[in-house]
Amino acid sequence: MSSPALSKTRIALGVLMATATLATTGLAGTLALSRNHTTNSDTAANSAEGTTVPASTTQRTKHQRPKASGQSFTPASKPSPTTAPSQTKTKGS
Amino acid sequence: MTTCQQVTEPLTATFAAIGTTNCILVTVGSSLPAAVEIAKGHLDDLDKAVSRFRNDSEVSQLARMAETGEAWYFASPLFNDHLDAARHAARISGGLVDFTVGSAVIASGYDADLDVVRSRSGYTLPVRPVKGPGWERVVRGGAGRISTPRGTVLDFGATAKARAADTIAGLLEAALPGGFLVNLGGDIATAGPAPEGGWRVGIEGVDGGIRQVVSITDQGIATSSTQLRRWQTDAGTAHHIVDPRTGRTAAVVWAHVTCVASNALEANTASTASIVLGEEAPAWLNRNRVSARLERPDGTVVFTSDWPLS
Numbered sequence: 001m002s003s004p005a006l007s008k009t010r011i012a013l014g015v016l017m018a019t020a021t022l023a024t025t026g027l028a029g030t031l032a033l034s035r036n037h038t039t040n041s042d043t044a045a046n047s048a049e050g051t052t053v054p055a056s057t058t059q060r061t062k063h064q065r066p067k068a069s070g071q072s073f074t075p076a077s078k079p080s081p082t083t084a085p086s087q088t089k090t091k092g093s
Numbered sequence: 094m095t096t097c098q099q100v101t102e103p104l105t106a107t108f109a110a111i112g113t114t115n116c117i118l119v120t121v122g123s124s125l126p127a128a129v130e131i132a133k134g135h136l137d138d139l140d141k142a143v144s145r146f147r148n149d150s151e152v153s154q155l156a157r158m159a160e161t162g163e164a165w166y167f168a169s170p171l172f173n174d175h176l177d178a179a180r181h182a183a184r185i186s187g188g189l190v191d192f193t194v195g196s197a198v199i200a201s202g203y204d205a206d207l208d209v210v211r212s213r214s215g216y217t218l219p220v221r222p223v224k225g226p227g228w229e230r231v232v233r234g235g236a237g238r239i240s241t242p243r244g245t246v247l248d249f250g251a252t253a254k255a256r257a258a259d260t261i262a263g264l265l266e267a268a269l270p271g272g273f274l275v276n277l278g279g280d281i282a283t284a285g286p287a288p289e290g291g292w293r294v295g296i297e298g299v300d301g302g303i304r305q306v307v308s309i310t311d312q313g314i315a316t317s318s319t320q321l322r323r324w325q326t327d328a329g330t331a332h333h334i335v336d337p338r339t340g341r342t343a344a345v346v347w348a349h350v351t352c353v354a355s356n357a358l359e360a361n362t363a364s365t366a367s368i369v370l371g372e373e374a375p376a377w378l379n380r381n382r383v384s385a386r387l388e389r390p391d392g393t394v395v396f397t398s399d400w401p402l403s
Contacts, residue, residue, distance in 0.1 A: 072185055073363065073381045074355035079294075079307035079314070081401035086295030086306045087103055088116050090279040092318030092349050092364070093254070 103274065103288050110136040111144070111254070112206070113278030120288050121271030128269060132261045136277075139257050142172040143249045145195065146206055155239075156195065156246045165240045173237050175249050178256040182362040183228040185381075189366035191337035193225030195246025201331050201342050202324055216326045222340030250333065255315055255361035258282035275357075280315045282357040287311065299348045299392055307401055313357035317364035318349045320390070334368045345390060346371035352378070352385040353400075 103118040106129045117132055119125045144150040151172045158164035168176065179192035198204075200223035202216040210216075226242040233239055241247065254277040262284035265273040272285035274292045283292055291308030298304040299320060307314075322333040336343040352363035363383045367374035378385045378397040387395045396402065 073359050073383055075382065076312050076353060076355040076359075076384075077310070078384045078399045079309050079312070079353045079401055080291060082290065082293055082306050082308040084290065084293055084306065086303055087118060087293045088105070088274060088276045088281065089295035089297050089303060090276070090281055090314055090316040090351055091297035091301075092316035092321060092351075093113060093278045093280075 099271070103272075103292070108133065111140055111257075111277070112146075113254070115278065116274075116276040117265075118274040118276070118292070119265075119269075119271050120273075120286065121269070124265070124269040124271045124273075128265050128273060131264055131268065132275065135257060135261050135264065138171055139175075139253065142169055143175050143247075143253050145246070145248060145250070152195075152247050152249070155241060159241050159243055159245045162243050163240060164243075164245070165234075165238060168237050168239050170237065173233070173239070174260070175253055175256055176231070176233065176239060176247075178358055179247075179249055179252045180228060180231075180233075182252045182358065182365075185359065186362050186366040188228065188337060189369045190251050190362050191225060191228045192247050192249055192252065193228050193231060193241075193245055194335045194337050194340075195225065195248035196244060197223045197225055197335045197337070197340040198248050198250070198333065199223075199246060200340070201335060202326055203322070203331075203333055207322055207324070210324045214325065216324065216331075218326050218328050218331075224340035225337060227337075251317075251365045252358060252361060254278055255280040255282075255313070255357040258357040259313065277357075280313075280357045280361050281309075282313050283309060283311055296351050296386055297349070298388060299390065304388070304394075305386070307353075309353060312353050312355060313360040314351065314353045315357055315361035315364050316349050316351040317361065317368050319343070319345045319368060320348050334365060336369045338369075343369045344371050347374065347387050348390045349388045350374065350385060351387075352383050354383060 099120055100122050103120055104122050104125050105116055105118050106125055107116050110133060117128045119128055142151050145152055147153060151168055155164055155166050158166060182190045200219050203210055226245055230242050258275045258277045258280045259282045262273050262275045262282040266284035272287050275282045281294060287310040291310045293306050293308050294314055295303035296305045319332045323330050331342045334343045347368055350364040350367040352360045354360040354363055370377055375395050375397050382398050384400045385397045386400050
């Protein structure tokens with residue numbers, strides 16, 4: 001039969017080990033998520049939208065890129081002046 | 094054998110689709126016929142997915158399902174592509190371009206083709222404005238499943254043409270030789286090598302004349318207007334751009350706003366948001382570094398963020 005002091009020590013040791021196990025599991029999970037995010041950003045971005053699209057292994061044009069990642073306007077070069085006649089026109093709708 | 098002869102001036106084909114006039118410009122003449130067929134095919138599919146005026150479109154089906162409660166719907170990849178584009182527009186505009194304003198647009202009188210709407214006299218506006226639920230309440234699930242709150246009518250009017258122009262330009266660049274400009278009713282996307290001196294785009298003014306010509310190479314350009322899609326109501330003239338914050342037609346501060354951005358979708362997002370913002374638009378455009386030309390109904394013009402003055 002254990003003494004009360006020994007029981008308290010065992011309980012404290014058990015709590016410590018359980019905490020350490022949880023911390024290790026949590027760290028491993030975090031690392032796994034982090035690895036996923038950094039190696040497959042397309043999948044991660046689209047998972048946030050609730051869908052899964054594999055990261056492309058081919059080069060994509062700007063028109064084919066996923067659109068959901070940006071929070072602001074994509075930087076663009078400015079239009080240039082010209083004195084030549086127009087080839088097409090924009091008038092709105 | 095196909096020849097890939099570069100032309101000195103781009104060749105153009107014009108055709109009607111999705112209720113507007115569309116143009117394809119190419120720098121390699123032999124690409125033009127196939128380019129037009131690709132564009133027409135994509136626009137046919139687009140109409141079936143997102144048109145508010147077709148009973149059999151996915152937008153209409155979803156609106157009917159939402160009449161009695163929250164709607165769940167498995168949408169086509171094209172529909173979801175346009176939903177993603179509209180969400181991007183809503184996000185970067187801070188909600189000023191909101192695709193859940195469909196019920197507000199209908200309440201303002203725009204519930205049919207524009208010819209039908211204009212043929213009515215003195216449409217009576219509802220006493221209380223009808224506001225949409227807000228774009229963040231449309232949930233995108235897995236496997237193409239989306240949900241909308243009860244009473245939601247989606248309206249991709251602010252983004253569909255622009256996103257389609259970007260998509261078609263990308264398809265043409267991938268499939269055919271040369272450079273391409275795709276102009277869907279004034280929403281313009283480019284892809285591939287531009288002609289010497291760039292693509293020259295005329296900016297139409299209030300009177301229909303070309304006010305200025307600018308050159309772009311790999312950007313998109315779009316114009317939003319309060320002057321073209323207009324009709325009469327008992328409260329005066331209405332137009333098709335609704336302020337999602339109020340559920341009412343946006344105040345007419347600007348006649349036309351033309352913006353240049355990295356693609357047509359972002360250009361149209363900026364021009365539509367500018368109509369909604371009114372007098373606050375130039376400062377907002379400058380903060381977002383969007384080059385724009387804003388014309389008031391009296392013809393006076395404001396420029397932002399290095400728009401060329403000559």
